Amino acid sequence: MTDGTIRLDDAGVVMNGTxxxxxxxxxxxxxxxxxxxxxxxxxxxxxxxxxxxxxPLSCGxxxxxxxxxxxFGYLPQARIIxxxxxxxxxxxxxGGAWHQTGAFGAADRQIRQRAANALRRVNxxxxxxxxxxxxxxxxxxxxxxxRLLMSDxxxxxxxEPFTALDAPTMQDLLELVGEWHRQGRTIIAxxxxxxxxxxxxxxxxxxxxxxxxxxxxxxxxxPGTLQRAYDSTPGDWGxxxx
Amino acid sequence: MSLLSALWDPFASFGxxxxxxxxxxxxxxxAGPVGVMLQLRxxxxxxxxxxxxxxxxxAVGFLLAGGLSLTAMGLGxxxxxxxxxxxxxxxxxxxxxxxxxxFASFYLTSLALGVLIVSARGSNIxxxxxxxxxxxxxxxxxxxxxxGITTLSLCLLSIIWRPLVMECVDPGFMRxxxxxxxxxxxxxxxxxxxxxxxxxxxxxxxxxxxxxMVPAATxxxxxRRLLPMMALSAGVGxxxxxxxxxxxxxxxxxxxxxxxxxxxxxxVVSLLASPTxxxxxxxxxxxxxx
Numbered sequence: 314m315t316d317g318t319i320r321l322d323d324a325g326v327v328m329n330g331t332x333x334x335x336x337x338x339x340x341x342x343x344x345x346x347x348x349x350x351x352x353x354x355x356x357x358x359x360x361x362x363x364x365x366x367x368x369p370l371s372c373g374x375x376x377x378x379x380x381x382x383x384x385f386g387y388l389p390q391a392r393i394i395x396x397x398x399x400x401x402x403x404x405x406x407x408g409g410a411w412h413q414t415g416a417f418g419a420a421d422r423q424i425r426q427r428a429a430n431a432l433r434r435v436n437x438x439x440x441x442x443x444x445x446x447x448x449x450x451x452x453x454x455x456x457x458x459x460r461l462l463m464s465d466x467x468x469x470x471x472x473e474p475f476t477a478l479d480a481p482t483m484q485d486l487l488e489l490v491g492e493w494h495r496q497g498r499t500i501i502a503x504x505x506x507x508x509x510x511x512x513x514x515x516x517x518x519x520x521x522x523x524x525x526x527x528x529x530x531x532x533x534x535x536p537g538t539l540q541r542a543y544d545s546t547p548g549d550w551g552x553x554x555x
Numbered sequence: 556m557s558l559l560s561a562l563w564d565p566f567a568s569f570g571x572x573x574x575x576x577x578x579x580x581x582x583x584x585x586a587g588p589v590g591v592m593l594q595l596r597x598x599x600x601x602x603x604x605x606x607x608x609x610x611x612x613x614a615v616g617f618l619l620a621g622g623l624s625l626t627a628m629g630l631g632x633x634x635x636x637x638x639x640x641x642x643x644x645x646x647x648x649x650x651x652x653x654x655x656x657x658f659a660s661f662y663l664t665s666l667a668l669g670v671l672i673v674s675a676r677g678s679n680i681x682x683x684x685x686x687x688x689x690x691x692x693x694x695x696x697x698x699x700x701x702x703g704i705t706t707l708s709l710c711l712l713s714i715i716w717r718p719l720v721m722e723c724v725d726p727g728f729m730r731x732x733x734x735x736x737x738x739x740x741x742x743x744x745x746x747x748x749x750x751x752x753x754x755x756x757x758x759x760x761x762x763x764x765x766x767x768m769v770p771a772a773t774x775x776x777x778x779r780r781l782l783p784m785m786a787l788s789a790g791v792g793x794x795x796x797x798x799x800x801x802x803x804x805x806x807x808x809x810x811x812x813x814x815x816x817x818x819x820x821x822x823v824v825s826l827l828a829s830p831t832x833x834x835x836x837x838x839x840x841x842x843x844x845x
Contacts, residue, residue, distance in 0.1 A: 367730055382733045389727040398595055398724045401779045408721055411732045418720040444722075444779050 317343035317467060317499065319364055324373035326359055332523055333359050337373070339518065339527035343467075346490075346500040348510040351520030352543045354428035357391070357503040361470050361519065364501070383412040386466030387446040388457050390403070392475050396446055402456055404443045406431055410465025436485065458486055469493055471502040475509070486515060499532040507534060559577050565804040571691050572800060577691045577813055578701055578757050579796025580765050585705030586750045587788035588712055590771030593747060593780070596723050598789045599768055600655055604662035605744075606751045608766035610637035610669025613685060613755060614815050616678050625697040632760075635750035636668040639665055640741070669760070688759035688811045690800075708746050720781070746835055758811045766792050769818035776822075776829040791821055 318340050325335035333356035341347055341364075349357045362368045365385060386409075407414075409431070410424045420428070432438045433457040439519060440448060448456060454474065460470060471490070475483045491513070494500050504510050510530060512518055517533050519526040521542035526533050556637030565572045591601045612635025616627035643657035673682045693701075712719075722729045722736040729736040747767075770791035774784045799814030826832040 327718065364730065382731075385731065387727065387731045388729070395723060395726045398720070399784060400720060400724055403779075404720075408725075408728065411721075411728075411734070416734055417714065446779070465840050542635055 317384075317503075318343070318378045319380070319434055319455070319468065320376045320378070320497070321364075322374045322376070324363065324375055325371045326356065326368055327362055327371040328368075329360070330432060332524050333373070334525060335372070336519055337525040337527075339525065341468075341499055341501055343499055344497045345516055346494045346514055347502070347516040347518060349471065349518045349520065349525075350507065350510055350534075351502045354522075355372065355520035355542070357405045357520055358472050360438070360525075361387075361472055361503060361520070366471065372459070373451075380468060383486055384402055384467040386464040386469045388461055388469075388471045390477065391450065391454060394457075396448075401441075402432070402437065402443050402445060402448070403428060405445055405456055406459045406531065408543070409460035412464070426432070428459075428463060431459040434462060435459045435489070451478050454478055454482065454486065462489075468499040471500070473503050473505065475504070475506070488531055507539065510534065550551035558587050561805065562580070562627045562801065563614060565801060569707060571693075572804065573693075573834040574693045574698060575690045575757075575800055576797060577637060577698055578690060579766075579800065580793045581698070581705045582700045582750075582757060582763075583770065583794075583796050584789045585701075585708040586754060586763075587744075587770045587774070587790070587792040589708060589746050589750050589783035590767035591785045591788045592712070592723075592743065593717065594771050594775065595755060595769065595781075596743075598655075600749060602764050602767055603749075604655075604658040605636055605640065605747055607662040607666040607669075607756075609633070609636040609665075609748065609751055610685070610756065611635050611665050611672060612638075612669075613752075613760065614669045614672035616685055617673060617681065617685065622824070623681065624687075625700055628685075629700060632752040632755060635746055636751065637664065637745060640744040640748065646743075651832050666667045672713075684757070686761050687756045687809075688755060690810045690814070693720060695759060697818040700721045701753045701757075704749045708750055711742060711746055719743060732789025746810065758815065760778055762811055762815050763771075765815040766795075769822050770795065773822045773825045776825040776832050779831075781812070792817065 321337050324337045328335045338358075350362055359368055359539055363370060365387060373472050406428045407420050410420060410528040412425070413424060414420055423499065429441070432441055435458050437452060437455050437459060440452060445453065445456065463488050474486065474495070478486070490500055502514070504514070505548065511534060515532055516528065517530045519533050519536065519538055587678050590602070592615070593599060609632035612631035612633065613628040614631070616629070616631030617623065618633075620627035639658070639661045642652055643661050645668055646652055646657040647654040660745040669685075670682065673685055718729065718734055718739045722739055726736055750767060751763050753761075755767055757763070757765060770788045773791045774788035777787055795817040796814050799817040800810055801815065802808060803813040827834070
């Protein structure tokens, strides 16, 4: 197995007695860029959390070859974060250096410089001294990407990273994801926008009826598979631009 | 009587007033910052529940010591408070009940049990003391205990500051980093319990949470930064302690409720005067139509 591969072998998750998905087999190779798609409730975020080891498997295995916890960077859904908490933009982005500082260590000058650079990279350097509740949704998502930049992770996992963002913000953040991909990092992202998946993500895992269809995006996202996954008419998806 | 003598004489003349002042300042200093964090973690009602949860432990301490002993009742309160916190946490993890629902069930049970124990073996006066406190009867050992709890509380809070803050903002991130968010949560609940125990001799189990929550809510109206918020919360608690004792002395009112009501007055004034209070909502909005 290649170093850095994440492999699922007949994996399944059951929650509250109900199977979320079962018999999922496939692998995320190092440097791959994969979208996870599926209808609401299909278990997309659960799949991310299972890969992170947060959700116990009911069957099968997930192996993370040569990867440690510190190699993973995770961007949760924005709604999970308490944006009303009185914490500054700088303190929030410094959290990305947690693996260096630990829970009790101080951020030295080098780490602070990296934080400043990360904020500059996402065009948020002017907001460094503000509190997070003063940021717009787009600015907040830029902040979360800056924190990911700080973590310097080998595997970057994004849970609905572009939801409710305006087009320029989404474009900027997509460019950043592309940059991570070119650097050889593994990208796994839960996405809803089928057009975006087709244009930007070479691989996809489509969760449908408790199963996962895994492979190249162009081969997997057909009108038929999408209809089954989303239980809607093929026309909704078949006419989308390639 | 001059203003200066009105402010100075009660404390210069009476030792019990000096001890009450030191007690209320100590309580404000420890409980204020804890209260801010409790509110930011959206656990205000859990703080209230915890204040009731310590009652059966305090009652058992009362029985074992054969009277009002802060050490015995305090230790009993800590054990009972932490026991309820652990049980409520366990129930919320093992069932679909949320943590506040578990707390509500356990604290009502604890309150009933505590009142039953004290009333079965003590007098009504004892029960009143346990429920509403006796800040004017604070003695030296009780002051030492309060000082120790406040010192421990501020030290522990500063040690677990970063993980506690990050666990509040983004618990998923804490899990990702492999940090034990649950441990910091329990340490924080421990801080809540010991501060309530520190307060219950002075203000009783029913009102000790007031010194924690009302100053915190007041401070949140004036600043959006965490450290100044905690400092202001402590300051409001201490100022309310001083003012409440003076009001109680000069108008012959009960001291504990006077302190908490002073906190409440400061809160109402802040609601009216602070930039993020009621004034903030007064925008110019109107419907235009025919």
